[in-house]
Amino acid sequence: xxxxxxxxxxxxxxxxxxxxxxxxxxxxxxxxxxxxxxxxxxxxxxxxxxxxxxxxxxxxxxxxxxxxxxxxxxxxxxxxxxxxxxxxxxxxxxxxxxxxxxxxxxxxxxxxxxxxxxxxxxxxxxxxxxxxxxxxxxxxxxxxxxxxxxxxxxxxxxxxx
Amino acid sequence: xxxxxxxxxxxxxxxxxxxxxxxxxxxxxxxxxxxxxxxxxxxxxxxxxxxxxxxxxxxxxxxxxxxxxxxxxxxxxxxxxxxxxxxxxxxxxxxxxxxxxx
Numbered sequence: 689x690x691x692x693x694x695x696x697x698x699x700x701x702x703x704x705x706x707x708x709x710x711x712x713x714x715x716x717x718x719x720x721x722x723x724x725x726x727x728x729x730x731x732x733x734x735x736x737x738x739x740x741x742x743x744x745x746x747x748x749x750x751x752x753x754x755x756x757x758x759x760x761x762x763x764x765x766x767x768x769x770x771x772x773x774x775x776x777x778x779x780x781x782x783x784x785x786x787x788x789x790x791x792x793x794x795x796x797x798x799x800x801x802x803x804x805x806x807x808x809x810x811x812x813x814x815x816x817x818x819x820x821x822x823x824x825x826x827x828x829x830x831x832x833x834x835x836x837x838x839x840x841x842x843x844x845x846x847x848x849x
Numbered sequence: 850x851x852x853x854x855x856x857x858x859x860x861x862x863x864x865x866x867x868x869x870x871x872x873x874x875x876x877x878x879x880x881x882x883x884x885x886x887x888x889x890x891x892x893x894x895x896x897x898x899x900x901x902x903x904x905x906x907x908x909x910x911x912x913x914x915x916x917x918x919x920x921x922x923x924x925x926x927x928x929x930x931x932x933x934x935x936x937x938x939x940x941x942x943x944x945x946x947x948x949x950x951x
Contacts, residue, residue: 708916711909759922760895767865767892774872774885781880781943804926804933807888811930812937822880822933822943 694742697749699725745794746849755798755843762806762836770807770824779824784832788817788841795844802840851903858900866893879936880943887929894921 699722706721707713733741773779790796800811800819813820823832865888872885898918905911 705916708909708912756922763891763895767888770872770885770888770892771868774868774875777875781878781884783937783943800930801923801926804887804930805891805922807892808884810884810887810933811926812933820937822884822937824881824884 694740695726695729698729698741698745702728747847748849751843751847755802755840755847758839758843759802759805762802762840766806766808766836773808773824779826781822782825782832783812784821784823786819786821786832786834786837788819788837790817790841790844792844792848795847798844798847799837799840803837806836851906855900855903858896858903862893862896862900865889865896869893878943879941880933883929883933883936887926890921890925890929894925 702725703718703721706724707717710717710721729741737744788796788799790799796814796817796819800814803809803811803819803821808824810822811819812822821832825832869885869889872888873882876882876885895918898914898921902911902914905914
């Protein structure tokens with residue numbers, strides 16, 4: 689019963705996923721969805737995580753949605769600029785160091801993922817808050833433009849509840 | 850109308866994918882190819898899924914495609930990162946580093 693109290697939001701999300709996968713929204717499917725979601729969360733909590741699921745992933749849904757929209761916008765923006773890179777071919781790859789301001793490890797992981805998702809940059813290594821980033825740069829450029837990463841950081845700073 | 854819009858989106862997705870593949874052939878060093886190929890699996894794939902969603906209309910299939918898209922956004926960068934990281938740890942040099950070394 690305690691599981692239902694603590695994780696009602698996650699159970700709701702997983703049940704919606706279950707309904708979508710079953711392509712039916714009757715009482716039986718919903719009930720089985722709630723039961724299987726609770727079992728999955730209990731097993732994850734018990735066997736896979738050191739902390740509780742609720743503490744590990746206590747994220748603000750609004751911030752996640754905002755982050756997702758900003759990420760998709762950035763993916764398209766850098767996707768268009770990557771066309772220029774393919775056409776000109778004067779750009780070369782360089783490895784940059786980037787130290788994040790974020791204190792939360794999950795947020796740093798999300799930032800590293802975002803960098804990899806935006807075309808033209810890939811995170812090659814992560815050590816605590818330090819990221820090694822592969823990026824295309826013009827031959828005369830010595831430093832990388834990190835303004836986009838800082839925008840991501842600004843959104844991810846308020847990720848935790 | 851939706852069908853036309855979905856066709857346009859799928860065409861745009863193929864356009865992005867084509868550029869990604871051209872890029873893989875145009876560049877000759879490993880890191881450049883990884884950076885360009887990530888275009889195919891992000892911009893191209895997401896646009897393709899959006900086009901498919903418009904094509905299926907308001908249905909459970911649309912929501913399934915949306916779930917696939919979300920899963921792809923979460924898992925795609927992991928594979929790219931894993932390949933890039935293994936190359937970096939193995940000591941692969943970028944084009945600029947090779948130039949600096951002479």
